Amino acid sequence: MFAIYHIAVYFDVKPGRVDEFIAASHLDGRESNANEPGTLRFELIADENIPNRFYLNEGYESLEAFNTHAAGPYFKQFFDTIVPLVEGGEPTWLIRGNRVEDPSV
Numbered sequence: 468m469f470a471i472y473h474i475a476v477y478f479d480v481k482p483g484r485v486d487e488f489i490a491a492s493h494l495d496g497r498e499s500n501a502n503e504p505g506t507l508r509f510e511l512i513a514d515e516n517i518p519n520r521f522y523l524n525e526g527y528e529s530l531e532a533f534n535t536h537a538a539g540p541y542f543k544q545f546f547d548t549i550v551p552l553v554e555g556g557e558p559t560w561l562i563r564g565n566r567v568e569d570p571s572v
Contacts, residue, residue: 470565
């Protein structure tokens with residue numbers, strides 16, 4: 468019934484720091500996808516109405532796979548890099564949970 472653990476967060480990036488934030492996000496996504504078997508999806512999305520707001524939409528095989536990612540080197544490197552680039556230094560959480568599958572499909 469449940470499949471894929473999802474998280475979605477957003478960051479408001481400081482003016483003039485967008486390119487650095489995008490580069491750090493893409494590096495985290497590439498390395499996580501390549502080296503963490505439980506990482507299924509890592510998307511960076513720019514808000515269409517709020518300048519400098521970026522969303523991370525991520526999918527993992529399970530909560531345990533997300534926790535492995537969060538304890539890993541790419542996650543740490545990402546936050547070490549982006550803390551001075553974003554307002555408040557922390558993400559705003561939008562969702563955390565498992566996708567509910569339609570059993571009839």
